[in-house]
Amino acid sequence: MQFLEKVFHLRDNGTTLRKEIVGGLTTFFAMAYIIFVNPSFLSQAGMDYTAVLVATCVASFVGCMLTAFLSNVPFAQAPGMGLNAFFAFTVCGAMGYTWQQALTVVLLSGILFLLVAVSPLRKQIIASIPASLKNAISAGIGLFIALIGMLNAGIITASDNLVDLGAITQPGPLLAIIGIVITGILMAWKVKGALVIGIVITTLIGIPMGITELPKAGEITMSGVTLAPTFFKFDFGGLLEHGALALITAVITFAICDCFDTVGTLIGTAGNAGMLDKDGNLPRGDRAIIADAIATCTGACLGTSTVTTFVESSTGISEGARTGLSSVVVGILFLLAVVLAPIAGIIPTQATAPALIIVGMLMIKAAAKIEWNDMEIALPCFLTIAMMPFAYSITDGIGFGFISYTLIKVFRGKFKEVPVLMYVLSAVFVLMYILSYL
Numbered sequence: 001m002q003f004l005e006k007v008f009h010l011r012d013n014g015t016t017l018r019k020e021i022v023g024g025l026t027t028f029f030a031m032a033y034i035i036f037v038n039p040s041f042l043s044q045a046g047m048d049y050t051a052v053l054v055a056t057c058v059a060s061f062v063g064c065m066l067t068a069f070l071s072n073v074p075f076a077q078a079p080g081m082g083l084n085a086f087f088a089f090t091v092c093g094a095m096g097y098t099w100q101q102a103l104t105v106v107l108l109s110g111i112l113f114l115l116v117a118v119s120p121l122r123k124q125i126i127a128s129i130p131a132s133l134k135n136a137i138s139a140g141i142g143l144f145i146a147l148i149g150m151l152n153a154g155i156i157t158a159s160d161n162l163v164d165l166g167a168i169t170q171p172g173p174l175l176a177i178i179g180i181v182i183t184g185i186l187m188a189w190k191v192k193g194a195l196v197i198g199i200v201i202t203t204l205i206g207i208p209m210g211i212t213e214l215p216k217a218g219e220i221t222m223s224g225v226t227l228a229p230t231f232f233k234f235d236f237g238g239l240l241e242h243g244a245l246a247l248i249t250a251v252i253t254f255a256i257c258d259c260f261d262t263v264g265t266l267i268g269t270a271g272n273a274g275m276l277d278k279d280g281n282l283p284r285g286d287r288a289i290i291a292d293a294i295a296t297c298t299g300a301c302l303g304t305s306t307v308t309t310f311v312e313s314s315t316g317i318s319e320g321a322r323t324g325l326s327s328v329v330v331g332i333l334f335l336l337a338v339v340l341a342p343i344a345g346i347i348p349t350q351a352t353a354p355a356l357i358i359v360g361m362l363m364i365k366a367a368a369k370i371e372w373n374d375m376e377i378a379l380p381c382f383l384t385i386a387m388m389p390f391a392y393s394i395t396d397g398i399g400f401g402f403i404s405y406t407l408i409k410v411f412r413g414k415f416k417e418v419p420v421l422m423y424v425l426s427a428v429f430v431l432m433y434i435l436s437y438l
Contacts, residue, residue: 010325027312063078064334086257086305091250109251110297111297112252132377144388180354261309262288288309380408
């Protein structure tokens, strides 16, 4: 106990060992869905499901430990929702990179984020993008994730450039709808770990429905649980196959999304919990950002998309967690979760789809913070939100939002209100669109 007090300063932070453990357990169960959802995303880019699951657990462990011992704040890290969708469906899908090249892009974005995090540029970059556009990005990604969940489950279908309602009375879509209802009821009752419990219950219901395929005797073994298929599988040589501009766009998008996800979570969650100082800053928050950047680089080496700070950390903080000890608890639980790898493969996409749809619902709440009465903000934010699902691209949503924001401000004679970085990013997106059609 004296060691923990010395390292985490429990008494000074007004907490106890029990509060930190309970907070850590609460946070873990709130975000444990990523253990199953992340590999279901990245496997669609061609990556090995089991290896990604192991990489997800190990990268989360590393990120949580870095946060705990570098910054001593009660925040947990794991591969981020939205960023894994960008990895699989935009970088590997629309942009045409292989998953090995995409992991290399994630590594470069992590290095870029780390350089920014340790430099004075950090505050300038964070302040350069309007808060409403940050909220629009979050809401747009929420819609995009929900769309993917519904498509994966067969609740909706896409063919001949048309989106339509699927055959929802068929076993697959019906199971997903049952899962949505079950998970929604659990969340309405504020059951801890509702998303994970929902995945498990839906998987079990899928057995008599013929959707969940149980493994045969002797097939469940730890022998195939390895990082080898994704460990350090970088492809630097092929990065420029799609042009320098595409590479720059992908790297910057990953880095910016990671940066704002992390900063928004740290400041927003800590503010609600009264953890900010008189200047509105989170003590040692800069170290938490550095920990996040290092975790992203580590995750890329292990074989997963961008690691970021999870907003679900707020659940543990609401239980009284105030120090990095709760992050240690979360990290250890993620590491122990590696033993789930042999049985995770039986979970059908219809069981993880409800988690995607409900996470999308939670993310779209950010749209309520947008200044919809101000057309200079409303239109760019609407385009950001709408283009992500409609164009099936997170990048296009960000691009349309940034370009329209910059143009409206300029033609309103308010060009001085547009930060230099917004001009640069808007120009990059314009060039990307021009070159892609030449």
